[in-house]
Amino acid sequence: MEEGASIRKNGADDLLYVLINEVVDNYFEVIESMGRVIDKIEDEVLLNPRKEALDVIYNLKKDLIYMRKTLWSMKNAIDDIFRNEHDLIDEKTLYYFRGVYNHIIQILDMTETYRDICIGVLDTYLSSVSNKTNDIMKILTIYSTIFIPLTFIAGVYGMNFRCFPELNWKYSYLGFWVISLIITCVMLRFFRKKKWL
Secondary structure (H helix, E strand, O other): OHHHHHHHHHOHHHHHHHHHHHHHHHHHHHHHHHHHHHHHHHHHHHHOOOHHHHHHHHHHHHHHHHHHHHHHHHHHHHHHHHHOOOOOOOHHHHHHHHHHHHHHHHHHHHHHHHHHHHHHHHHHHHHHHHHHHHHHHHHHHHHHHHHHHHHHHHHHHOOOOOOOHHHHOOOHHHHHHHHHHHHHHHHHHHHHHOOOO
16 A cells, blocks of 8 residues: 555566566576476476476477567566656666666576576486487387397298208207297396396
8 A cells, every 4th residue: 555655656677676576586486496397397397207397398388488488578668767868767767777677687597597508407307218219229120130030030941942850859949948048148148247137
């Protein structure tokens, strides 16, 4: 109530200052809540990158760009107030506008910082997904590599030739499985020794 009476008593320049100051103060709250979301998403992307995180990052980045454009417009308007000495704004109120101007600069710096963090989180997300894909491809390649010699042996002995001396051997089926298991164990041991598995 007192503040309203003070504004009515002091004039339109005080009202303009109070309105702009209130808007700028609300931007502080918005940017701080964005910072909390960015921190949460950053941790989530490092631990378990999911597609939902990517959507949140893109939306945050878009909101930060929009916020930056709005704040630049406000900064330019206050610049205009300083450059063109208006008769409606007295010297005391101009002093308060300098404080608002400094707050706008501070919020602009924060938006730039958060935008850079979003870009970094996006890069982290993409490299995490790429690493997961590489791990999957590595496992699939190892399994494929193990089955190549087994497929070769099965292919050779699966041909319909008559003159395979091993085919008439009593333990040929057992021999096939023993050789296949030996090859598989040797390859797995080799991969573990190289730390590929």
